[in-house]
Amino acid sequence: xxxxxxxxxxxxxxxxxxxxxxxxxxxxxxxxxxxxxxxxxxxxxxxxxxxxxxxxxxxxxxxxxxxxxxxxxxxxxxxxxxxxxxxxxxxxxxxxxxxxxxxxxxxxxxxxxxxxxxxxxxxxxxxxxxxxxxxxxxxxxxxxxxxxxxxxxxxxxxxxxxxxxxxxxxxxxxxxxxxxxxxxxxxxxxxxxxxxxxxxxxxxxxxxxxxxxxxxxxxxxxxxxxxxxxxxxxxxxxxxxxxxxxxxxxxxxxxxxxxxxxxxxxxxxxxxxxxxxxxxxxxxxxxxxxxxxxxxxxxxxxxxx
Amino acid sequence: xxxxxxxxxxxxxxxxxxxxxxxxxxxxxxxxxxxxxxxxxxxxxxxxxxxxxxxxxxxxxxxxxxxxxxxxxxxxxxxxxxxxxxxxxxxxxxxxxxxxxxxxxxxxxxxxxxxxxxxxxxxxxxxxxxxxxxxxxxxxxxxxxxxxxxxxxxxxxxxxxxxxxxxxxxxxxxxxxxxxxxxxxxxxxxxxxxxxxxxxxxxxxxxxxxxxxxxxxxxxxxxxxxxxxxxxxxxxxxxxxxxxxxxxxxxxxxxxxxxxxxxxxxxxxxxxxxxxxxxxxxxxxxxxxxxxxxxxxxxxxx
Numbered sequence: 001x002x003x004x005x006x007x008x009x010x011x012x013x014x015x016x017x018x019x020x021x022x023x024x025x026x027x028x029x030x031x032x033x034x035x036x037x038x039x040x041x042x043x044x045x046x047x048x049x050x051x052x053x054x055x056x057x058x059x060x061x062x063x064x065x066x067x068x069x070x071x072x073x074x075x076x077x078x079x080x081x082x083x084x085x086x087x088x089x090x091x092x093x094x095x096x097x098x099x100x101x102x103x104x105x106x107x108x109x110x111x112x113x114x115x116x117x118x119x120x121x122x123x124x125x126x127x128x129x130x131x132x133x134x135x136x137x138x139x140x141x142x143x144x145x146x147x148x149x150x151x152x153x154x155x156x157x158x159x160x161x162x163x164x165x166x167x168x169x170x171x172x173x174x175x176x177x178x179x180x181x182x183x184x185x186x187x188x189x190x191x192x193x194x195x196x197x198x199x200x201x202x203x204x205x206x207x208x209x210x211x212x213x214x215x216x217x218x219x220x221x222x223x224x225x226x227x228x229x230x231x232x233x234x235x236x237x238x239x240x241x242x243x244x245x246x247x248x249x250x251x252x253x254x255x256x257x258x259x260x261x262x263x264x265x266x267x268x269x270x271x272x273x274x275x276x277x278x279x280x281x282x283x284x285x286x287x288x289x290x291x292x293x294x295x296x297x298x299x300x301x302x303x304x305x
Numbered sequence: 306x307x308x309x310x311x312x313x314x315x316x317x318x319x320x321x322x323x324x325x326x327x328x329x330x331x332x333x334x335x336x337x338x339x340x341x342x343x344x345x346x347x348x349x350x351x352x353x354x355x356x357x358x359x360x361x362x363x364x365x366x367x368x369x370x371x372x373x374x375x376x377x378x379x380x381x382x383x384x385x386x387x388x389x390x391x392x393x394x395x396x397x398x399x400x401x402x403x404x405x406x407x408x409x410x411x412x413x414x415x416x417x418x419x420x421x422x423x424x425x426x427x428x429x430x431x432x433x434x435x436x437x438x439x440x441x442x443x444x445x446x447x448x449x450x451x452x453x454x455x456x457x458x459x460x461x462x463x464x465x466x467x468x469x470x471x472x473x474x475x476x477x478x479x480x481x482x483x484x485x486x487x488x489x490x491x492x493x494x495x496x497x498x499x500x501x502x503x504x505x506x507x508x509x510x511x512x513x514x515x516x517x518x519x520x521x522x523x524x525x526x527x528x529x530x531x532x533x534x535x536x537x538x539x540x541x542x543x544x545x546x547x548x549x550x551x552x553x554x555x556x557x558x559x560x561x562x563x564x565x566x567x568x569x570x571x572x573x574x575x576x577x578x579x580x581x582x583x584x585x586x587x588x589x590x591x592x593x594x595x596x597x598x599x600x601x602x603x604x605x606x607x
Contacts, residue, residue, distance in 0.1 A: 144311075145318030150545030150582045156567050157323060157575060160330045238443040242549060245445050246564070261446060272453070279446040287441030294437075 030219075033299035043295035046288040053285055056100055057107035064097045098255055099277050105256040106285060109171055109240045110233040116175040117182050118229050124179075125186025126213055126221070130194055136187070143180040151177045151239075156248055170249055174236050185228055189221035196220075223300040227293050234289030241282055257282045312587050319583045320576075324366050327572040373580065387577035390562055395581070398558035401550070402543040404474050405482030410536055413486040417493025417532075422520065424498060432494065436487035444546070448480045448553040477554040481547060485539045492535055496528035503527070529600055537593030541586030 037043045128139040155173045162169045193199065194217060202216050241258030243249030250256045257278040264274035420432035439447070455476060500506060501524050509523045548560030555561075559578055566574035 141314055141318070144315045145322060148315050148319040148541075148583050148586050149323060150541065150579060150586075152548055153545055153563060153575065153579055153582065154323065154326075156563075157326045157330070157572075157579075160567065160570075161326050234441065241443055242445060246549065246552065248567075261449075265449070275446070275449055279442075279450075283438075283442045283446065286443070287437065290437060290440055 033223075033296075036299045037295060040295055040299070042291060043299070046291040046295070049284065049288040050292065053103050053107055053288070056103040058104075060101045060104065064094075064100045095273065095277060098260065099257070099281055101255045102257045102260060102278060102281065103285075105167065105250065105254065106237045106240065106282070109167060109174070110237040110285075110289070112167075112171045113174040113178065113236045114229050114233045116171065117178040117232065118225060120175065120179045121182035121186045121225060122218070122222075125183045125225075126190050126218065128183070129187040129190025129221075130209070130213055130217060139183065139187075143183055146177070147180045149177070152242070152246075155243060159243075159248055165249055165251055167250070170240055170243065174239055178232065178236065182225060182228060182232070185224050186221065189224045190217055193217050193221045223296075227297040227300060229293075230296055231290050231293035234286040234293075237289070238282070238286050309591070312591065316583060316587055320370075320580050321366055323579045323583075324369060324576055325362060327576055328362050328365070330570075330572065369576070387574050390574060391559065391577060391581060394557065394559040394562045397556055398544055398547050398551070398560060400471075401474055401478055401481060401547055401556060401558060402540070404471075404478035405485075405543050406536070406540060408478055409482035409486040409489050409539070413489030414493050414532065416486075417490040418497055418525065420490070421494040421497030421501070421528075429494075432490055436490050439483050440487045444480060444484060444549050445553060447483060448477075448550060451476055451480050452553065474556075477550045477556060480553070481543060481550040485535075485543065488535060488539075489532060493528070493532050496531050497524060500524040500528040526600055530597060533593055533596050533600065537589045537596075538586075540589040541582055544585060545582055 124139050128136040154177055158173045158176060159165060159169060162172070199212060199216050202212055207216070240249055241256065241261065244254075244256050244258030245262040247262070250259060252259060260278040261275060261282070264272075264278070267274060416432045416436075420426075420429040423429055442450075501520075503524075505527075506519060506524050509519045514523075544559070547556075547558055548564055550556070551558045551560040552564065559581075563575055563578045566572070566578075
């Protein structure tokens with residue numbers, strides 16, 4: 001049969017579709033998931049919260065006009081009051097302004113780290129799952145080794161090697177200790193897709209390895225990594241705060257929630273607001289990403305409906 | 306047996322990685338040791354020789370492994386054997402880690418099973434909400450809250466130190482185990498829910514077995530595998546994660562020792578601790594593999 005003219009059946013189907021007057025209802029994995037997510041409050045609420053924190057990170061000026069570094073020692077440790085709801089810290093800086101400006105570090109490091117981790121994991125995981133054999137074994141052994149190293153202690157040593165505690169170094173360290181889990185996830189997802197019939201069909205039609213991986217395998221194997229990625233942003237934000245809290249991450253005068261909580265430690269009883277507000281913001285951010293991940297998983301996993 | 310062979314490259318890879326990283330740390334440890342005092346070239350040469358600082362990386366790693374094979378973790382730059390430091394500090398961390406492990410395994414499993422059996426009930430929602438919230442609160446925030454509320458305000462538990470025996474470990478262990486507890490509960494819940502819908506559970510019911518036997522023997526045993534896997538991996542991370550908890554509650558454990566070692570550039574101690582943690586991690590994983598076979602007789606190792 002010649003391929004230049006559409007077969008009559010297809011033409012009739014198209015006509016029928018036009019008659020119905022409605023666009024065909026797509027039932028792919030992605031559109032299906034999106035349709036479900038749009039109506040799920042457990043997705044919408046965290047999404048709005050995350051959007052809010054993103055705006056806060058990019059334009060902190062929208063939330064506060066006070067300069068977080070304009071401090072006055074005469075106001076040191078004042079409790080929350082009208083107009084200054086979060087009180088003042090030890091140096092007499094407006095704590096609300098500081099907490100708002102702290103969002104930037106957390107969001108930047110969370111998103112940059114997970115983007116980096118996902119890049120490594122998708123490439124290595126796809127290669128390992130798709131080719132199997134020696135490539136797979138090699139990658140599996142390397143992930144095993146990294147997996148065996150304790151995260152925080154390892155991070156401490158790597159930070160010492162890098163000789164700095166800035167945002168780029170922290171991001172690199174968190175990527176280094178985050179990629180094994182995600183790579184394994186990606187590999188197993190690729191394994192389940194690789195031998196499906198439509199992939200074999202595409203291969204039979206002459207698609208090359210690269211095209212097979214990018215166009216056929218990846219779209220259907222990406223869901224678990226996206227779900228874990230969303231949750232991972234939350235974990236990474238908490239990890240950065242923990243490292244900074246331990247004195248191994250960002251250093252003063254950087255503004256970060258972890259540093260603020262570390263500064264609150266000696267004054268827990270006399271000034272509990274120093275712990276409360278950054279702790280609250282940090283927890284809400286992490287919670288939003290975890291909930292987002294949960295909602296995504298429910299949407300991607302049809303078995304749970 | 307094959308598993309045992311796979312473990313070997315992990316051990317060498319992980320210890321070599323950390324060894325190489327420490328090797329690459331800039332700065333001269335002799336300078337750190339001497340502080341402001343001047344060091345004569347002769348003394349410096351002698352010290353460098355004693356700590357094998359002039360050998361190439363692979364030779365040093367080889368010498369380290371050689372010592373390790375008869376329990377010698379090396380000496381730190383103050384002349385104290387690292388093994389001695391660890392003997393002194395590890396019991397505290399092990400007590401803390403085991404208590405936290407017990408707490409997360411028992412409470413987490415109980416919560417997960419109860420929630421998994423009554424899907425969408427009040428208990429289920431309660432478990433889901435509380436675990437999600439606890440996951441979101443970083444350990445050190447949780448630690449301070451617990452310390453402030455239960456320790457200082459209510460006075461139920463000792464706040465810092467280990468002077469009151471097991472009682473003083475309780476609060477830190479709960480804080481340390483809380484994060485993993487949530488994962489255990491959620492994992493157990495999801496996995497049990499899936500098992501309850503499986504055909505073999507329907508068969509067991511159809512045979513007229515009591516509900517207790519259906520859940521306890523048929524569903525639970527099969528759904529335990531992911532939970533056991535997680536618990537095995539987590540045993541090592543609990544010990545490593547103790548660095549934060551020990552700091553908050555001021556426990557003289559291995560985490561604190563490592564923390565101080567990093568700040569004073571005592572890298573032999575860091576390498577020793579990481580080696581020990583890698584060993585714990587590997588042993589825990591082997592134990593998990595053995596447990597698999599117990600839980601699921603279909604899994605056999607050759």
